[in-house]
Amino acid sequence: MTSVIGHIAIDAADPLAQAEWWSQVLGWPAGHEDDPDEAWVEPADGSGQGLLFLRVPEPKTVKNRLHLDVRPDDGTDQATELQRLLDLGATAVDLGQGDVTWHVLADPEGNEFCLLRSTPSQIAAELAAEQTA
Structure with missing residues (x-):
């Protein structure tokens, strides 16, 4: 058995804005739940790993x-x-x-x-x- 990567997590000051930007870059839909501290983009067909943006307090x-x-x-x-x-x-x-x-x-x-x-x-x-x- 092996593990499968589900998401690549990326620190973000504004997860929603980052997900929207990367959605435009990759052509993948952006998603989020009611939590403004995380958002993601994933291939619509489930064919690969997505990007998960998580709010952090410190700047890059x-x-x-x-x-x-x-x-x-x-x-x-x-x-x-x-x-x-x-x-x-x-x-x-x-x-x-x-x-x-x-x-x-x-x-x-x-x-x-x-x-x-x-x-x-x-x-x-x-x-x-x-x-x-």
């Missing part, structure tokens, strides 16, 4: 020890998705990453995440090519 002060990597969806590309994320309120972050193929961004509360280059279909094609080589 250092780089995250864990971050999300997101990909542009099929039918788009990294440059288009980067502009969409910036338009939603993400900010570019320089952590000294140098010249890399991904973009380091921060959500409205300063939580870092990366926008990768390849779409899911591009990754699947690369994996399939490796298996036949």
Whole structure:
């Protein structure tokens, strides 16, 4: 037997606002109960882990020890998705990453995440090519 991750919990000053923002980023519905101290986003079809935002009293002060990597969806590309994320309120972050193929961004509360280059279909094609080589 193994464990299954249900949510990735993220500290937040405003859980509802964070859930709404990430809902726009991921296209997942946001949810919450009567408790304003927690909110979440989850895939509507239950196909994966969700993000759970929990209110904490202290502000973010250092780089995250864990971050999300997101990909542009099929039918788009990294440059288009980067502009969409910036338009939603993400900010570019320089952590000294140098010249890399991904973009380091921060959500409205300063939580870092990366926008990768390849779409899911591009990754699947690369994996399939490796298996036949």
